Amino acid sequence: MNIFINGHHLAITERTKAEVHEKLAKCLRHFDQIQSIHVILSKDGTQMDGKNSYQAEAILRVSGQEMFVKASADELYPAIGEMADMLTRQVRKHKTRLERQGVKNRGRYDDFAGLVMA
Structure with a gap:
């Protein structure tokens, strides 16, 4: 998994890169794909x-x-934090949606397998 960081009208320092990686680590814990x-x-x-x-x-x-996702603030680091929080919410929502679809499909096939075996 790659994280690319670009800056427009802004120099990207090592501290900024570290902050982005730290904030996105929470998002990466929720979904490994x-x-x-x-x-x-x-x-x-x-x-x-x-x-x-x-x-x-x-x-x-x-x-x-x-x-x-897009977030804005008067300071850089709060904008990064808000962006990471928004992205984490979207990832959790996506993961929940995938899990819900997987459970539905599994249940449907289990019923079908029982009918075929009988």
Whole structure:
């Protein structure tokens, strides 16, 4: 599994990379079939009140599907944390959906196997 980190109008430091890896570790614990995660960190221009706005985007690829999340905050690290939380929620939802479909299919085939054997 690969994690790619890019920055737009922003230098990616080792601390930033470590923060992204640390926050995404929670997401990786929930689902082990993740193929790759592409993280884009960007800094918007100065706003009216003189503050910068940071955005964190992630594209997560699992077999047959892509998940996309985007979070923004006044500081970089809270944006990364929010992005990781949103991605974790989507991964858990996807995993639950797969488990639910697997249980339904297994039950259907078990009934069929019982009818054939009788």
